[in-house]
Amino acid sequence: MTGNTHIIGGLAASLAISQVTDYDPVLLVVGGVIGAILPDICHGGSKIGRTFPFLSKIINKIFGHRSFTHSLLFILLLAAMMNYFSWNKAIMMGISVGVASHLILDMATKNGVKLFFPLKVTVRLPITTRTGSIVESIVFAVLSLLTVYFGYGAFTNYF
Structure with missing residues (x-):
């Protein structure tokens, strides 16, 4: 999945959690966005990898x-x-x-993830797609709608 899909996924997930917790939705969203891009620190071309290139290269060299x-x-x-x-x-x-x-979004790609690292087992969902595909665009659109839905609930109660 692309960085934008991960970001909107982190937004939707953190806003959904704000519906069932008493946590400040603004802080949840800040954390959700950070967490949504953090795993790709191992990829030099990612948003976070370009922000911290030295760290990204080290992590990629050690773990891939x-x-x-x-x-x-x-x-x-x-x-x-x-x-x-x-x-x-x-x-x-x-x-x-x-x-x-x-992790869930990357499990929906053909490459999957090494969820049980250090075991070399690749985990992917039963239905997968390619990064940047039309299916990913649909996933992005659905996550955008969920962000609006959960955001409305989180912030109408917040203010």
Whole structure:
């Protein structure tokens, strides 16, 4: 999936979570967007990879693309690190939800992810598509509608 699809997926997911929690929706959204692009730090051409090229090259050299940063182990280590440093709970939740949405969206691609890293098993959904395809455009449109729907609910209660 492209960066824009991941971002809108992180927005939709974090706004959906705001419907069932008492967390500040603004902080959830900030975390959701960060989490939605974070796993692609292992890819130098990604939005976050271009922002932090040195770090991206190191992570890619050690792990490759769609392996460690696209795994349950990454989510658990990230959550432990955020908890250790006592980050804001709403931002922590948003980041976690954003990373999870990223992994689910990448599981919908033909390449899948190494969800159980360090095991070399590739996990993908039963129905997959190619990055940048018309199907991805439809997924983007649906996620955009969900963002508006959940955003309306989150922010009408917020203000």
